[in-house]
Amino acid sequence: MPLSRRIHKFLEKTKKNKVDKKNDDERDKFNAEIKEQEKLRKKVTDLIKKQKLPAVRQIVKGQDDTKPWGQDAKAKVGSHLIELLMQTAYIQPPADQLADCPPDVRPAFVHSLRTVVKENKKTGRRYGVIECDPLVRKGLERTARHMVIPYMPMLVPPVKWTGYDRGAYLFLPSYIMRTHGVKQQREAVKRTSRKQLEPVFEALDTLGCTKWxxxxxxxxxxxxxxxxxxxxxxxxxxxxxxxxxxxxxxxxxxxxxxxxxxxxxxxxxxxxxxxxxxxxxxxxxxxxxxxxxxxxxxxNLDFRGRAYPMHPYLNHLGSDLCRGILEFAEGRPLGKSGLRWLKIHLANLYAGGVDKLSHEGRLAFTENHLDDIFDSADRPLEGKRWWLKAEDPFQCLAVCINLTEALRTSSPETFVSHTPVHQDGSCNGLQHYAALGRDKLGAASVNLVVGEKPADVYSGIAARVLDIIRRDAQKDPAVFPDALHAKVLVNQVDRKLVKQTVMTSVYGVTYIGARDQIKRRLKERGVLTDDKEIFGASCYAAKTTLTALGEMFQAARAIMNWLGECAKIIASENQPVRWTTPLGLPVVQPYRVLGRHLIKTSLQVLTLQRETEKVMVKRQRTAFPPNFVHSLDGSHMMMTAVACKKAGLTFAGVHDSYWTHASDVDKMNRILREKFVKLYEIPILENLLESFQQSFPTLCFPPLPERGDFDLRDVLESPYFFN
The missing domain is CATH 1.10.287 (Helix Hairpins)
Incomplete structure (x- = not known):
């Protein structure tokens, strides 16, 4: 119950509290209660006038005898309120649409039951549906810009985190972790000492204090x-x-x-x-x-330890539209280094292969398109619209405007820029696996070592896939049916076709997931029109891509398999997989079998899902490798954030993309490399195995996979590790 309502209820209670006076003892007791409540009422009123809300909250909390509603009560009351809305809410078209017809007054909302049959299934499930009249929907669309959104960005710095539910917003409920009702994870965080969580609190406070x-x-x-x-x-x-x-x-x-x-x-x-x-x-x-x-x-965090803005709509984790609209509130002079990075950043945003050139190649690209850049800034919609061809058009436009303003000043290097410049990891999941396995071949493929230009893992996999497909296309279709698909795909294989599958391979993409990803790419191109042909080609391409990945990243595959086997052993004991991130955050995988709970309401019978005590063995196993790597990339980002703040830099992080002012990119690059090396100097897999053995002493876990002799400190000199 909101504090204002609870205060009101408390004050009303003290005013109107009357009882039957059956005897003198009861009367005396009643009078004493009335005097006590009058004192409290006066005290609360005085504190409110002095705006001492914490003290008021403490008094009201002590006097509040209400109990929270259970799930059943909430569902029944909510359904009845919806029913009352449907009984009382009516709508009528505007007068100019009625002409001479009688008024068409009809319910604004209608409840109905529908049976939904999913693809490839004979029977369906019944759902209750609340439909609004088309006129209501149109009205909502028109007034969307006036709607109230509670978790807006804050105009003052957020409250520093000091506990599970203490920090961030001043008055709105704020929780450090998005646990979605998973009790074990929530309790694990609550039990963890404040001292252990201090690095996590500090990182979240750092991210929250960036001004936009x-x-x-x-x-x-x-x-x-x-x-x-x-x-x-x-x-x-x-x-x-x-x-x-x-x-x-x-x-x-x-x-x-x-x-x-x-x-x-x-x-x-x-x-x-x-x-x-x-x-x-x-x-x-x-x-x-x-x-x-x-x-x-x-x-705040998801359960794996990745940081997210609490406001859900317009934030820097969002689409190109959001990122183009946002910039740092604090500006900094570009300097010689900043001007260079702003030009490189523009080439990165334009992409189309330009982002795979060396830094010098990207600089040359920007220099060769200055006329297009000036035209985009001056006449974004009336001119040549060069910026619209970019992979990230709105961000590209923002940099075109910023760079144009800088270059037109008498001293571009002293121009104050507010534009965030990104440094992105090269297939960051594989970078973490290469570091875990000290894998030389994998490290070279994802830019953990020095190179004249960035290695492109997606192009490398695409080339390997194309080699296999060309060989298969020469085979006899009667003996090798996939030869027909190979012939169709020979001219379709490129980095874009395989990129999403390669990117998600380290996060546990399945054959079906890979097939659907490639199927979408083939449909977008429109070269194949027959659905059956597209499906067959997608199946073959997915199988070939996963084979090529297994060949190129054997060390990563070995670690993924080891993590999966450990998870399977733990889950087979009906226990969730738990671990602690390098920053001290406890993680509990939430995957449990869901049971059904029926609640009879005035509208219909509701079927709610409830977690049972039984864990989902397969889900615990398949989700552990990607979740573990996500907890590591979250740790790296937070370590970098804190170090950047101490170095006086403005910092924002989007998982494996780190942002700062153009003038500070060189400093941030040095810091993020140092923190990556520091992270992987910790014996992460050894610590994980030891924690499993301590938690489950009766279980036998497989030995750690063999690792290579890659020297982590090579990362410090790699220009394209993040670029």
């Missing part, structure tokens, strides 16, 4: 595009796709094709609607805070 502001020039361009219908710079089209007309024919094949197209268009329109809502929310926040001098993003 809205880039008004970029926001103005976004608003113009959105007002004119979207569909530029990766913004969704604001119009729906028209439904195909029904063919004037009885031909069943034609009708089946038409029905398939209708389903496809409806799905596309649902996705567009969802994306439009997302854009509206982001822009609503940007418009609300665009005139503020600066604002802050309180951060």
């Amino acid at each position: 502001r809205v880039n008004k020039r970029v926001l103005n361009v976004v608003d113009r595009i959105w007002t004119s219908g979207g569909h530029l710079a990766d913004l969704v089209d604001r119009k729906d796709v028209p439904l195909p007309e029904k063919p004037d024919s009885e031909d069943e094949a034609l009708l089946r094709k038409w029905k398939w197209k209708v389903r496809s268009v409806k799905k596309e329109n649902r996705e567009r609607h969802s994306l439009r809502c997302d854009v509206e929310l982001k822009l609503a926040v940007a418009r609300k805070i665009k005139d503020e001098e600066g604002f802050y993003y309180p951060h």
